[in-house]
Amino acid sequence: MADIHVTSRGPIFIGGPDRCGKTTMRAFLVSHPNISIPAVGSNMWTYFYGQFGDLGLRNNFERCLDAVLRYKHARFLKPDINRIRREFWQGQPTYARLFALFHQHHAQQEGKPRWGDQTGLIERYADLILAAYPGAKMIHMIRDPRDRYEASLARSPNGRGRAGGATARWLYSVGLAKRNLQRYPDRYKVVRYETLVCQPEETLREVCAFLEEEFTPAMLMMEGAREHRRKLHPGSNGQSGRSPLSADFIGQFRKRIPKREIAFMQLYAGRKMFAYDYPPEPVQFSFSDWLLFSCVDWPANLARMVAWRTVEAIQQNFPSLMRRKLNPTMVVKEG
Secondary structure (H helix, E strand, O other), X not given: OOOXXXXXXXXXXXXXXXXXOHHHHHHHHOOXXXXXXXXXXXXXXXXXXOOOOOOOXXXXXXXXXXXXXXEHHHHOOOOOHHHHHHHHOOOOOOHHHHHHHHHHHHHHHXXXXXXXXXXXXXXXXXXXXXXHOOOOEEEEEEOOHHHHHHHHOOOOOOOOOHHHHXXXXXXXXXXXXXXXXXXXXXXXXXXXXXXXXXOHHHHHHHHHHHHOOOOOHHHHOOOOOHHHHHHHOOOOOOOOXXXXXXXXXXXXXXXXXXXXXXXXXXHHHHHHHHHOOOOOOOOOOOHHHHHHHHHHHHHHHHHHHHHHHHHHHHHHHXXXXXXXXXXXXXXXXXX
């Protein structure tokens, strides 16, 4: 798979669970004159890798290409279908090559030599990605699981066992962070969201050194992602000379997350949280709270946590039995 044409420095992948700062890291990086990363996650590895058999068979390739082209995030890249078909057969016919062509062409449209991708939990595919793309680097965003969960509630505010699923995702991701960093110490970097917020320039300089790119002041002001900057800091005109990030959202879980859910998350993730400098929050239960936690919250969250890990294991290891499916709203209907 090393036949893929890339720049000498290789592509950049940004991973981690949802609501951990991937989009913010992307906003900093695309403000560099050399780096192109789409504003939406491609999710190509998540939804299409290995799903259509050997792409060396033209029929399989066409089925895969058709599926990718009906995905709205792929359409966002404004692909040249004929060019992709033509260039795909000029090298090894692999999924990695197909995905790279979409991103390479998009980077060329932006006039930038180095392409990248942000995809939630892309760390699942670190072995395949780093083998496929010579010189590729991966940045793994980590955030306090309680704040990450609080930020995710806007999307799914109801339902039992919510904290269980959130805990499972966070533990899975940090487990991969440790494993991948040990395997690829020169090509893998873990960045705490809180460190990025509180020490943006120092963190970005470290990230640039890791990526072998020169730090530029425009990165700090997100000059290449002004829409995201406005979302982070409404009214910011970029003239203050300071990062638009705010530490106000750090520790928000104390105001919004029920203490029984905080207790559950700390019970199962406490050791890993401590390793990333996320101290436990003191939680005091009344007798009724303890009873509800023991009889309602704990079993519901534990069941959700086990269910998430089970489904993830099947989808990752046996995709033919249970593939990851796109949300129908993200698929362009034929015709």
